[in-house]
Amino acid sequence: xxxxxxxxxxxxxxxxxxxxxxxxxxxxxxxxxxxxxxxxxxxxxxxxxxxxxxxxxxxxxxxxxxxxxxxxxxxxxxxxxxxxxxxxxxxxxxxxxxxxxxxxxxxxxxxxxxxxxxxxxxxxxxxxxxxxxxxxxxxxxxxxxxxxxxxxxxxxxxxxxxxxxxxxxxxxxxxxxxxxxxxxxxxxxxxxxxxxxxxxxxxxxxxxxxxxxxxxxxxxxxxxxxxxxxxxxxxxxxxxxxxxxxxxxxxxxxxxxxxxxxxxxxxxxxxxxxxxxxxxxxxxxxxxxxxxxxxxxxxxxxxxxx
Amino acid sequence: xxxxxxxxxxxxxxxxxxxxxxxxxxxxxxxxxxxxxxxxxxxxxxxxxxxxxxxxxxxxxxxxxxxxxxxxxxxxxxxxxxxxxxxxxxxxxxxxxxxxxxxxxxxxxxxxxxxxxxxxxxxxxxxxxxxxxxxxxxxxxxxxxxxxxxxxxxxxxxxxxxxxxxxxxxxxxxxxxxxxxxxxxxxxxxxxxxxxxxxxxxxxxxxxxxxxxxxxxxxxxxxxxxxxxxxxxxxxxxxxxxxxxxxxxxxxxxxxxxxxxxxxxxxxxxxxxxxxxxxxxxxxxxxxxxxxxxxxxxxxxxxxxxxxxxxxxxxxxxxxxxxxxxxxxx
Numbered sequence: 001x002x003x004x005x006x007x008x009x010x011x012x013x014x015x016x017x018x019x020x021x022x023x024x025x026x027x028x029x030x031x032x033x034x035x036x037x038x039x040x041x042x043x044x045x046x047x048x049x050x051x052x053x054x055x056x057x058x059x060x061x062x063x064x065x066x067x068x069x070x071x072x073x074x075x076x077x078x079x080x081x082x083x084x085x086x087x088x089x090x091x092x093x094x095x096x097x098x099x100x101x102x103x104x105x106x107x108x109x110x111x112x113x114x115x116x117x118x119x120x121x122x123x124x125x126x127x128x129x130x131x132x133x134x135x136x137x138x139x140x141x142x143x144x145x146x147x148x149x150x151x152x153x154x155x156x157x158x159x160x161x162x163x164x165x166x167x168x169x170x171x172x173x174x175x176x177x178x179x180x181x182x183x184x185x186x187x188x189x190x191x192x193x194x195x196x197x198x199x200x201x202x203x204x205x206x207x208x209x210x211x212x213x214x215x216x217x218x219x220x221x222x223x224x225x226x227x228x229x230x231x232x233x234x235x236x237x238x239x240x241x242x243x244x245x246x247x248x249x250x251x252x253x254x255x256x257x258x259x260x261x262x263x264x265x266x267x268x269x270x271x272x273x274x275x276x277x278x279x280x281x282x283x284x285x286x287x288x289x290x291x292x293x294x295x296x297x298x299x300x301x302x303x304x305x306x
Numbered sequence: 307x308x309x310x311x312x313x314x315x316x317x318x319x320x321x322x323x324x325x326x327x328x329x330x331x332x333x334x335x336x337x338x339x340x341x342x343x344x345x346x347x348x349x350x351x352x353x354x355x356x357x358x359x360x361x362x363x364x365x366x367x368x369x370x371x372x373x374x375x376x377x378x379x380x381x382x383x384x385x386x387x388x389x390x391x392x393x394x395x396x397x398x399x400x401x402x403x404x405x406x407x408x409x410x411x412x413x414x415x416x417x418x419x420x421x422x423x424x425x426x427x428x429x430x431x432x433x434x435x436x437x438x439x440x441x442x443x444x445x446x447x448x449x450x451x452x453x454x455x456x457x458x459x460x461x462x463x464x465x466x467x468x469x470x471x472x473x474x475x476x477x478x479x480x481x482x483x484x485x486x487x488x489x490x491x492x493x494x495x496x497x498x499x500x501x502x503x504x505x506x507x508x509x510x511x512x513x514x515x516x517x518x519x520x521x522x523x524x525x526x527x528x529x530x531x532x533x534x535x536x537x538x539x540x541x542x543x544x545x546x547x548x549x550x551x552x553x554x555x556x557x558x559x560x561x562x563x564x565x566x567x568x569x570x571x572x573x574x575x576x577x578x579x580x581x582x583x584x585x586x587x588x589x590x591x592x593x594x595x596x597x598x599x600x601x602x603x604x605x606x607x608x609x610x611x612x613x614x615x616x617x618x619x620x621x622x623x624x625x626x627x628x629x630x631x632x633x634x635x636x
Contacts, residue, residue: 039398137540
């Protein structure tokens with residue numbers, strides 16, 4: 001290293017001449033640049049490594065039609081075959097119910113913050129509570145639903161209970177992004193509507209919300225992507241079933257995270273290991289597709305400012 | 307805004323729904339606290355040992371004895387190490403995106419970092435223990451050889467990789483996108499006058515960042531780190547998969563190169579044990595402590611943003627970045 005610098009004094013001298021900076025400062029500047037680029041490289045390594053691992057180990061099962069159409073019914077960890085239909089459907093059903101409950105509350109909550117409560121003390125309390133809800137760990141959300149649904153009401157562990165706990169996690173994500181979008185809607189639009197004598201509620205429903213629609217959809221997709229990969233509520237609130245069960249109010253229900261969790265203790269067995277990575281890839285694909293769609297919708301439906 | 311005709315029936319209904327939804331959010335958070343507390347109190351009343359200071363966890367039986375000291379220690383130490391690793395790297399990545407990368411690259415790079423948040427945490431856990439942990443073994447050995455005289459770094463016999471340190475490094479990767487996203491937003495908003503002023507005085511790029519960008523973004527970075535800490539404290543499944551649970555008879559080990567259990571991993575590990583109200587109550591009490599701790603950390607993050615420095619005026623934008631980065635799951 002030292003030999004190289006000694007061999008090229010002219011280069012160093014030139015750099016100093018050009019910038020007029022002392023060696024120590026130029027060195028610090030270079031060091032900072034190197035460290036910052038290094039930080040970026042370090043951050044990218046796990047992402048590429050994880051994606052590479054999951055894709056290379058999981059892709060071949062995804063190529064078979066069985067994976068998308070069969071359940072794991074009757075298939076042991078030592079046997080090949082079956083698919084993830086039961087888990088994919090479980091994941092989709094539970095997230096869909098979550099969205100059906102969470103989205104109206106989130107959108108109306110955002111309407112409250114932007115259109116009704118703006119600047120009031122009550123709105124600040126609501127806003128603070130949303131921040132708290134954002135920080136609630138999924139295991140606490142699951143325990144809360146366990147406390148209410150199972151301990152107090154005495155219901156069983158079912159898919160619907162999972163959806164209820166996921167509502168707590170999805171709500172703040174959708175609410176915040178909707179709020180941001182509603183705030184971007186220009187006041188001129190509202191004023192024009194009021195000037196025509198349109199009542200406030202119709203203005204919000206027909207003018208404000210449709211204008212912000214793309215952003216709301218983006219938030220919903222990001223929220224869905226967040227809850228789909230959640231595992232803790234599934235572990236606590238519903239058992240894993242290898243059979244197809246499409247009824248969220250009765251019986252155990254498969255889901256992709258619990259399918260991974262089920263077979264991960266048997267990774268020494270090839271069929272089980274294959275299924276774990278294929279389920280992981282399926283889950284990542286679902287989440288990534290939602291994320292990418294969210295970004296596309298956001299890009300093409302951004303509110304144009306004057 | 308009090309424009310437009312009011313008093314219409316539709317208006318009153320719609321306004322009612324909107325207010326109701328706002329109120330519901332407040333109620334939900336209040337209920338989480340109240341219900342957890344209501345179910346934890348009877349179990350706490352039966353507890354024969356000190357809940358806060360005992361390390362024993364035997365909630366079943368006639369003589370329930372349980373305390374959270376061990377869980378609290380593992381949760382806090384793993385999250386703090388995760389922060390120590392993640393925050394400097396996140397600041398570096400945020401600076402890279404805002405001031406170093408070529409303009410055309412900045413947006414894709416920002417997306418790529420956000421993608422880290424989109425990977426479900428169970429996959430982090432699996433990858434962490436199977437592929438990442440083995441390469442950490444030399445690091446663990448090196449650290450314990452050099453610093454083993456401190457109890458924190460004392461390595462127990464055997465080559466166990468499912469240790470607190472491994473969990474911390476994986477947690478660091480998981481909170482990186484959150485801290486990066488918020489820091490990035492705030493760094494990008496450093497006034498051009500500050501930056502150009504520094505450059506005009508002859509500062510190098512790094513000096514410009516140290517003199518104008520970093521001081522300007524300090525409160526934002528602190529609150530971003532607190533949000534990351536909040537996530538690390540509550541992360542469940544990745545930690546559950548990575549950490550090896552010590553045998554019940556083993557003496558307690560404070561080393562970061564030993565196994566252990568966090569609040570979240572303990573609760574998830576023992577979900578099958580929720581058969582009697584007493585036992586369930588003990589786990590709910592542990593969950594309540596986790597809720598309170600994350601509540602305090604997240605409130606602190608919020609207060610820092612609201613009260614101090616230039617971050618305050620843009621708190622809303624920061625939160626949006628935070629929400630966008632909330633893709634990761636526990």
